[in-house]
Amino acid sequence: MIIKDIATASILGCKVHLLNMAEAVQIVEQLVKDGQDGNQVVTLNAEIIYQTKKEIELQRIINSASLVTADGIGTVWAARVLGYPQKERVSGIDLLHEVCAAGATRGWKLYLLGAAPGVAAKAGQKLELSYPGLKVCGSRHGYFSQQDEPKIIAEINSKSPDILLAALGAPKQEYWIDQKRDALKAPVCIGVGGSFDVIAGIKKRAPKLFIMLNLEWLYRLLTEPSRWKRQLALPAFVLAVLKQKYGRTN
């Protein structure tokens, strides 16, 4: 499977690939196999799509990414409302686990960048235990200054990972990967938001029932009330998508 064969949706001007989890993993496998450095993978949620209305640079980054998946139910809903056959939600943390499972059989090397000091290292240990065969070749926390960046990039490159997982939060990680991808020696760079916190056991993911009912966003709102400001974008996003559907652009 090659990425050029996968159709895309256009939601408020942002590209989203129409695929399921198995296909997303196949694409990542193909990109690693091809070995060309600097492919960006974005797992896109509704808040970030809505943010691109004000940040055209963010839209450019999304549209130039190699793979864009529908991270949240809002993105899946929007694609379907607009008439695209979006198959399923492919969230950052689920993709991370599936990529680790695929990487375990192939001996892939992963570098984990992001989250508070100690968290990426702990998440790395847990991933190596859960997926024997997978190699976490390095990790580093995500609180650094611009001056630190050349050293961080040199450190990542010295480990030549197959995949760089960047957990700096969205859209900071999307900007960062885009800015650094020419300098990074890694075929695939995936932005995975708060995933390391969950894998390291610092934060809990929503219970399965919430995920099944597509209410993971509600769980996050209840457990992290500080997110309410971000989630205010959701009703505005719904409205903007309906305007796109019925022919008005703003």
Ligand code: UDP
């Ligand atoms: N983070 C980081 N560097 C920063 C800001 C944030 O490494 O400068 C990390 C933070 O510690 C957390 C993650 O990025 O682990 C953001 O998590 P959140 O759940 O807010 O991200 P989202 O999934 O909403 O993108």
